[in-house]
Amino acid sequence: MSGIPDIGTLRVVRTVVVRNRRLLYLSMAIFGSFFMLALMTPTLSASEMSLFTQQGATAETSESFGFVQIWLNNVVVVLILSLGGLLIGLPTITTLSFNGLFIGYQIKTYIGAYPTFLAASATLLPHSLFEIPGLLVAAAAGLRLPKGLIQYLRGRPRVVTRADLTEFLVLFLLALGLITIGAVVEVYATPRIYQTVV
Numbered sequence: 058m059s060g061i062p063d064i065g066t067l068r069v070v071r072t073v074v075v076r077n078r079r080l081l082y083l084s085m086a087i088f089g090s091f092f093m094l095a096l097m098t099p100t101l102s103a104s105e106m107s108l109f110t111q112q113g114a115t116a117e118t119s120e121s122f123g124f125v126q127i128w129l130n131n132v133v134v135v136l137i138l139s140l141g142g143l144l145i146g147l148p149t150i151t152t153l154s155f156n157g158l159f160i161g162y163q164i165k166t167y168i169g170a171y172p173t174f175l176a177a178s179a180t181l182l183p184h185s186l187f188e189i190p191g192l193l194v195a196a197a198a199g200l201r202l203p204k205g206l207i208q209y210l211r212g213r214p215r216v217v218t219r220a221d222l223t224e225f226l227v228l229f230l231l232a233l234g235l236i237t238i239g240a241v242v243e244v245y246a247t248p249r250i251y252q253t254v255v
Contacts, residue, residue, distance in 0.1 A: 073227040077197050080204065084196035087150060088157040088189075095161025124244045131188065131236040138195035139229045142202030149199030156192060160185075179254045184243035191235030198228035 074081070134152065141149030164181060171177040205213075205221050 070227060070231055073224045074194075074231070077201070077224060077228060080197035080200045081193060083200065084153060084193040087153050087196070088193060091154045091157030092161040095158045096165060124240055127243055128237060128240040131191070131240060132233070135191065135195040135229070135232050135236055138192060139198040139225070139232065141199040142225075145206070146200050146203040149196050153192065153196045160189070175254050176251065179251045180247060183247050183250055184239040187235045187239035187242060191232045191239060194228050194235065195232035198225050198232065201225050201228070 134156065137152045138149050141147065141152065164177075167177045167181055168174060171180065201221055201224065202217065205217050209215065
């Protein structure tokens with residue numbers, strides 16, 4: 058059926074993800090560390106949270122935003138994470154850390170703002186199941202170039218090989234697909250799920 062990835066494409070994606078699992082684990086560790094830090098620190102005041110929101114790019118957006126705004130916001134984050142490897146991964150690590158902090162603070166805020174934990178979960182969980190993995194995959198793509206540089210310093214003939222570029226592209230497109238699905242879920246499915254559980 059047209060529009061559905063074939064088995065060969067899915068196998069390529071799976072192979073690339075498996076080959077880059079250590080970079081994915083590293084991305085998870087960075088994101089998870091700052092996420093947990095946010096959960097363990099005191100809740101920000103409304104004014105502090107507003108300032109924090111305005112100072113950085115994040116995958117989380119206001120419910121009043123439409124699909125295009127949410128999707129474009131997420132694409133900017135994915136681009137920063139993926140292309141941060143051009144600067145030895147520093148933008149990648151910084152943006153991933155920031156989003157871990159911010160999403161952690163967002164969850165604390167949402168849980169306090171909604172009448173029940175189930176209502177807060179219905180608002181956050183559905184699209185986060187796609188957006189957060191999308192961020193992690195994009196970060197893994199951004200960490201490929203620093204990995205290639207380390208291998209080059211250890212004796213590999215070239216900093217970037219054709220395989221590196223291919224795997225970067227696969228990871229970038231996978232991240233783009235995940236955050237696109239997340240944006241669709243956030244705009245069109247999350248409100249219905251929330252209305253069902255409340």
